[in-house]
Amino acid sequence: MSKATSAKKTAAAAPPPGCTLDINDPQVQSAAIRIQASYRGHRSRKELREKGPPRVLEPLKDVVLIEGSAAKLTCRISAFPDPFIRWSKDGKELRDGPKYRYVFEDPDVVALVVRDGELADLGQYSINVTNPFGQCSDSARILVEVPAKIQKGPDNTKARKGATVTLTAEIMGEPAPDVGWTKDGEDIEEDDRVFFEIGSTTTTLTIRRATAQDSGKYEVYVENSLGMDQSFARVDVA
Numbered sequence: 001m002s003k004a005t006s007a008k009k010t011a012a013a014a015p016p017p018g019c020t021l022d023i024n025d026p027q028v029q030s031a032a033i034r035i036q037a038s039y040r041g042h043r044s045r046k047e048l049r050e051k052g053p054p055r056v057l058e059p060l061k062d063v064v065l066i067e068g069s070a071a072k073l074t075c076r077i078s079a080f081p082d083p084f085i086r087w088s089k090d091g092k093e094l095r096d097g098p099k100y101r102y103v104f105e106d107p108d109v110v111a112l113v114v115r116d117g118e119l120a121d122l123g124q125y126s127i128n129v130t131n132p133f134g135q136c137s138d139s140a141r142i143l144v145e146v147p148a149k150i151q152k153g154p155d156n157t158k159a160r161k162g163a164t165v166t167l168t169a170e171i172m173g174e175p176a177p178d179v180g181w182t183k184d185g186e187d188i189e190e191d192d193r194v195f196f197e198i199g200s201t202t203t204t205l206t207i208r209r210a211t212a213q214d215s216g217k218y219e220v221y222v223e224n225s226l227g228m229d230q231s232f233a234r235v236d237v238a
Contacts (some may be wrong), residue, residue, distance in 0.1 A: 026123025060127065060140035065117040066226075067146040072103070074111040075127050075138055079163035083131040087112045090123045119174055121144050148177035148222040153231025154205070157206065160238065165207040167233055169220045172201060177222040179203045184216045210237045 044151045058076035065071035077083070087094045094112070096102040103111040110129075113120055126139040152175065154167035169180065181188045188194060188205070194214075196205040203222075207214050215237045221230040 049115055052078070052080070053178040054083050054136045056129075056136050056138050058137045060125070062141045062143060065121055065142050065144045067112060067117050067119070067144065069117050070115045071117060071121075071142055072111050072113045073127075073140055074109060074140040074194055076103075076108050077110060077129050077136070078108060079129055079131050081131055083129045085110055086128045086130075088126050088128070091126075114142060117144060119144050119172060122174070127148070144174050145226055146172060146174040147227030147229075148173035148224040149227070149229045150220065150231045154218065154220060154233035158236045158238070159210050161211060162193055163210050163237075165210050165214065165235060165237070167205040167218055167220070167235070169203050169231055170201060171203055171220075171222050173224045173226070174224060175224050176200075177224040177228075179220070179222050181205050182219045182221075183214075185219075194225055207235070212237050 055078045056075060057078055058074075060073050060075050063071045063073060087100065087102065094100040099115055101113040101115065103113055105111060110127065112125065112127070121142055122144040124139055124141055126137055128137045129135060148171070150169050150171055152170040154169050157165055158165065159165045167181075171177065180197075181196050181203075188196070190196065193208045194206070196203060203220060205218065205220070215235055217232060218235055219230055219232050222228060
């Protein structure tokens with residue numbers, strides 16, 4: 001005669017006090033409704049953003065780039081799905097690389113870093129943002145500041161009496177530097193015979209109908225708010 005065996009069952013432990021929810025409790029029902037509404041609102045906002053064209057939320061701003069340093073142009077955008085970003089300078093596309101670096105700081109912030117600043121970086125920079133629903137763009141300028149300097153000074157010169165002597169120096173600087181010439185430490189007083197001209201990258205001193213008194217040590221100097229430079233040349237008239 002077999003004995004019936006009964007399976008033993010372990011009773012479920014009662015939850016700790018305060019950890020039960022009564023779905024019929026009006027406060028619980030109200031909280032559930034708010035959670036559902038919040039989720040639907042979040043989903044609706046997400047879907048609405050995904051269907052819209054790109055927009056600029058915070059525009060680019062002009063920045064100043066010091067020679068030898070780096071500058072960053074930053075723009076905050078709204079664009080879903082993920083957009084295609086293109087940066088350009090004066091209408092020419094810039095490739096991501098050692099000189100220009102595309103930076104994505106968070107889902108809404110994009111930036112362009114310009115490294116090893118030089119005067120040639122001066123210009124208008126633009127961002128173009130494109131996704132399947134449209135495109136947007138914005139622009140700003142990079143202003144480059146370069147200490148005044150003389151890239152190539154004037155050459156020593158020998159001339160005959162009555163000849164025309166010219167001394168030329170290659171200069172640079174941003175803001176554009178003040179330029180001056182001296183002879184034997186004294187500022188040159190210009191007239192129709194001795195005068196100097198200042199271009200964007202050069203300055204030239206002209207001496208017409210040279211005489212022995214024009215012999216001497218000539219200096220050209222340049223100066224702006226970031227620095228100054230000078231160079232010398234010897235003129236001998238015989």
